[in-house]
Amino acid sequence: MNNVELLSGAEMIVRFLRDEGVEHIYGYPGGALLHVYDALFKEPAVSHILVRHEQAATHMADGYARATGKAGVVLVTSGPGATNAITGIATAYMDSIPMVVLSGQVASTLVGTDAFQETDMIGISRPIVKHSFMIKHPSEIPEILKKAFYLAQSGRPGPVVVDIPKDMTNPAEKFEYVFPKKAKLRSYSPAVRGHSGQIRKAVEMLLAAKRPIIYAGGGVIMGNASAQLTELAQLLNAPVTNTLMGLGCYPGTDRQFVGMLGMHGSYTANLAMHHTDVILAVGARFDDRVINGASKFCPNAKIIHIDIDPASISKTIKADVPIVGPVESVLTEMVATLKEIGETPDKASVAAWWKQIDEWRGTGDLFPYNRGDGTVIKPQAV
Structure with missing residues (x-):
């Protein structure tokens, strides 16, 4: 005392x-x-x-x-x-x-x-x-x-x-x-990890996909999960798009990045999202700037939705595989599960998917473009 x-x-x-x-x-x-x-x-x-x-x-x-x-x-x-x-x-x-x-x-x-x-x-x-x-x-x-x-x-x-x-x-x-070391809240208990069964189901769905895409939102940045997202995307060789809040969660100079999604997004990202067969949504909320109407959004796609907030899952677009949990731990477990299974997506299907994406890039997108000699900043690069 x-x-x-x-x-x-x-x-x-x-x-x-x-x-x-x-x-x-x-x-x-x-x-x-x-x-x-x-x-x-x-x-x-x-x-x-x-x-x-x-x-x-x-x-x-x-x-x-x-x-x-x-x-x-x-x-x-x-x-x-x-x-x-x-x-x-x-x-x-x-x-x-x-x-x-x-x-x-x-x-x-x-x-x-x-x-x-x-x-x-x-x-x-x-x-x-x-x-x-x-x-x-x-x-x-x-x-x-x-x-x-x-x-x-x-x-x-x-x-x-x-x-x-x-x-x-x-x-x-x-x-x-007295400084309290810990907060005591009986009615508040956020998830600390995702459901392992749902995570395995999601990985198996991604491995079977012919035209997968990863859709990343601000939750990836807030959840410090950029490294895990990048590793998973590269293991799957899947294209990555993101929201305005998610810009920066995946390297913008990487070939797998297809640009921002939605009404202010890139031609390639929007076409890839529309034609995908499996969407991995991470820390994103499917808002109106992205979906432009739930009834017409990605009609042929199965959706995996990862979010820390259960209320955000299936709020506007129904998820086929919902996963509630911190995106960092969920993506870490997804990477581990993918390595444990030891399989990769079908190479022929992935190659055909990337061929189509590259065609969209060449006809209606900002890429490829002349980057110059580095002395002048190009708006496209910014």
């Missing part, structure tokens, strides 16, 4: 962020969070990036999360500060970006009284977050923040809002602070 540290609610928030490894916070000060800013000023390990509008804070945190894989952290005040953050929160939710938004709120005794700058941030944000919390006692702060970071970064990543009434950060009240 001699090592117990007593901190105010505001100090707990800042200390937790430091202990969680947060290095940068993006925000704009306001009255409801002034105590937090006072504590933040005294903590050199956590850097605050001042914006001029709260929406900018959420977009900056979004970019930080995409670049690092860590949760972006946002600090906004009550009322207009919180509502200004909504667009950036919605963007993070749609793109599965980990983000923790700490929003100020009126004192707990004033909640529900239409007090100055009171806004129901919990209700407003509910459709566009993984979860929303309201701090009801300062002693809850470490545990709730731990849950918020765990939720934001696990399973299908996304934003989490923590609403903080002003009296929860009162510097005159001190409480015991």
Whole structure:
């Protein structure tokens, strides 16, 4: 008990962020969070990036999360500060970006009284977050923040809002602070691996395919599975296409890459997808920019769909082989299963498929093109 540290609610928030490894916070000060800013000023390990509008804070945190894989952290005040953050929160939710938004709120005794700058941030944000919390006692702060970071970064990543009434950060009240090592959430248990039977079924389907294609989305990048995807694609000698969110998950200069898919995608990718007989969809959601109508999408294809989020599978296009699990572990097991089986796709069928793809490339695509001598940047290469 001699090592117990007593901190105010505001100090707990800042200390937790430091202990969680947060290095940068993006925000704009306001009255409801002034105590937090006072504590933040005294903590050199956590850097605050001042914006001029709260929406900018959420977009900056979004970019930080995409670049690092860590949760972006946002600090906004009550009322207009919180509502200004909504667009950036919605963007993070749609793109599965980990983000923790700490929003100020009126004192707990004033909640529900239409007090100055009171806004129901919990209700407003509910459709566009993984979860929303309201701090009801300062002693809850470490545990709730731990849950918020765990939720934001696990399973299908996304934003989490923590609403903080002003009296929860009162510097005159001190409480015991202990950094929680683990979040305790009884009702939340994301898959840690895919079903081995489904994975084997998927591998066998790919080996039997005559015109396979791999369709990769942003989940490959968020799931750190680019290396596994590349190895699997090369073992199968299958063409690879991706979504806008998936750009970069497979080498764009590789011969097997046929370009981005969808209404803004390449001629080759769209024709290859339409004529394929087996689709391996990895971390992609079959949105309207790709399918352009479920009834006409890939009428002759069997679909294998891998995603960490079970709600994303068969949402718009029915999967023949659904696999719920982290894409990295699922693809790793697929590669191992493929090597264990020891077979390769039929060479004649694969050769005929690539011959057709190369014909599409030559007639209507950006490739081949004159790359020049390297002194001038070609738009096609970019």
